[in-house]
Amino acid sequence: MRVPQKVFVAGPASAVRHAIVRRLTASGLPAEQIDTWDTTCLDSQDPLAVRAYLRIQAPDQIYIAAGPWGRQADCVDHRGSYLADALLGQAQLIHEAMFAGIRNLLFIASHQVYGRCPVLPIAEEDLAHACACSYREPVAIGHLAAIRLCEAYMHQYGEALDLTYRSVVVGNVYGPGDTLENSRTGELLALVRQIDQAKGANLSSLKIRSSGLRREDWLHADDMAAACIGLLGLPASKHQFLTDANRPHINLGSGEPSTTMQLAQAVARVVGYRGELLPDSCNVDEGPDFFLDTRRMRSTGWKPQVTLDAGIAEMYQDYLRQVQETEATS
Numbered sequence: 001m002r003v004p005q006k007v008f009v010a011g012p013a014s015a016v017r018h019a020i021v022r023r024l025t026a027s028g029l030p031a032e033q034i035d036t037w038d039t040t041c042l043d044s045q046d047p048l049a050v051r052a053y054l055r056i057q058a059p060d061q062i063y064i065a066a067g068p069w070g071r072q073a074d075c076v077d078h079r080g081s082y083l084a085d086a087l088l089g090q091a092q093l094i095h096e097a098m099f100a101g102i103r104n105l106l107f108i109a110s111h112q113v114y115g116r117c118p119v120l121p122i123a124e125e126d127l128a129h130a131c132a133c134s135y136r137e138p139v140a141i142g143h144l145a146a147i148r149l150c151e152a153y154m155h156q157y158g159e160a161l162d163l164t165y166r167s168v169v170v171g172n173v174y175g176p177g178d179t180l181e182n183s184r185t186g187e188l189l190a191l192v193r194q195i196d197q198a199k200g201a202n203l204s205s206l207k208i209r210s211s212g213l214r215r216e217d218w219l220h221a222d223d224m225a226a227a228c229i230g231l232l233g234l235p236a237s238k239h240q241f242l243t244d245a246n247r248p249h250i251n252l253g254s255g256e257p258s259t260t261m262q263l264a265q266a267v268a269r270v271v272g273y274r275g276e277l278l279p280d281s282c283n284v285d286e287g288p289d290f291f292l293d294t295r296r297m298r299s300t301g302w303k304p305q306v307t308l309d310a311g312i313a314e315m316y317q318d319y320l321r322q323v324q325e326t327e328a329t330s
Contacts, residue, residue, distance in 0.1 A: 004029065004060035004104075010037040010044065010093055011065035012085075015186075016108060016170075018177035019221035020063050023229055035059065044089040047096065054100035061104040062097055063228060064090050066143055079138050086142020094149050094165070098157065106232045107150050107167040108224075109143035109249065112136040114169070116288060121255075123293035124169075124247035133287065143169075151248035166239065168228060171253035171292050175221030175311060176318035180326070188218065191264060192312070192319050195273050205276040212261030212279035217254040217291040220306035227252050227302050234300060242296045253292035254304050260285070263308075270312045 007029065009020050017036055025031055035057065043049050066086070090107060097105055114122050115130040115137070133140070150165040157163055174188045191208065198206040231239075231250060242250060258266070264277050306314075 002060075004033075006033050006035070006057060006059040007061045007063070008035045008037075008054075008057070008059040009063045009065065011063075011090070011108070012037065013065035013108070013173075014179055015175045015177040015221045016065035016173055016224065017063075019173075019175055019225035020065070020228060023222065023225040027229070037065075044093055045085075047092055050092055050096045051100070054096050054102060058100070059102060061232065062093065062102055062106070063232075064093055064105070064107045064146070066090050066107060066109050066146065083138035083141065086139050087145060088142075090142070090146040091149055094146060094153070098153050098161075098163070098165070101161075103162055104164045104232060105150070105166070106228055107146050107165075108228060109147055109167060109169045110139055111169055111171050111253075111290065111292065112139040113143045113147070114290075115140055117290075120289060121291050121293040122251070124243075124249060124251055124296065126293075127249075128246065136287070147249050151245065154248075155245075164232065164236070166232060167249040168231060168252050168297075169249050169292070170224055171217045171219050171251075171290070173219050173221050173224050174315055176314055177221065178315070178318070180319070180322050188263065188267075188312075189315065189319065191267055192271065192316055195264065195267050195271050196316070196319070198275060199271055199273040203275050205278055206273070207278045207280040207283075208260065208264045209280050209283045210260040210264075211281060211283070211285055212259060212264070212277075214260050214285040214287075215257040215289040215291060216260075216263075217257045218263070218308060218311075219252060219254045219304060220311040223254075223304040223306050224252055226305075227297060230300065230302055231297070238300065242299070250297050251292040251294050252297055253294045254308075255291070255294045255298070256308075257289070257291040258308065266308050266312055267316075270309060270316050 009017050021034055024034055115133040117126050117130045119126045147167040150167050154163055154165050178186050178189045
């Protein structure tokens with residue numbers, strides 16, 4: 001694949017979007033050749049606006065950092081909005097991109113497409129065994145539809161139009177760029193805030209709003225970005241070897257699950273909180289254990305480079321910056 005002259009990084013997943021932009025600029029692509037999604041500039045659910053942008057700007061590559069992203073309570077309370085956003089936004093972009101002649105596109109889906117999968121670690125083909133999960137269903141439906149739309153357009157038009165439309169499913173992604181907006185704050189950033197506030201209040205102990213036993217994997221956004229850019233540039237013969245009609249996507253994750261308590265202990269080390277961390281048996285965990293089988297992606301030579309402690313340290317500095325900016329404007 002030739003070096004792109006124009007790249008569009010779309011979607012509301014801010015940490016993911018920022019990481020891809022950082023990776024592209026680090027590779028030598030000038031910032032002015034990268035456009036990013038912004039609702040003030042482009043409403044992805046407005047077909048006329050999307051069509052006009054894609055046909056006028058004609059980016060060589062599109063990365064869709066799919067949304068919406070949010071915590072369980074927000075997804076339950078705003079289920080209709082989540083479903084509409086998940087279905088309409090990315091599907092509109094994929095559809096209009098194909099008809100605008102955009103040849104290279106990567107759709108980045110949430111692990112919520114797997115619902116309550118009974119198999120661990122979750123491999124790509126386990127999507128067929130996923131069980132419905134009420135609070136994950138809106139995002140799962142929309143993201144699965146987009147994965148299938150990429151696969152369907154490749155099947156129908158791939159050879160004739162020389163398309164490269166691919167999909168990945170990512171585990172928990174963290175890193176700088178995550179938002180402190182309460183309803184959309186990711187689980188790890190919320191934990192960073194909770195432990196930092198406990199440190200500021202000089203608390204001798206802290207309940208972490210979890211049983212502490214749930215296992216998940218956490219992938220730094222920069223490692224995810226490296227994988228995504230590498231995957232879009234992977235030769236077709238190698239990509240076809242890793243995928244088929246029943247598993248058109250590839251998993252991205254750290255491959256090293258941590259319990260919630262281990263995660264909290266890592267945050268406490270970085271933040272400098274010396275109090276006791278306690279599980280909260282009254283707080284229901286957000287779903288069962290979850291981590292992805294990433295053997296197919298690792299077979300390409302990719303592997304995560306950022307350790308959990310190093311990644312949390314970077315995230316903590318970004319958190320402190322946001323706090324300072326909020327205080328300065330309040």
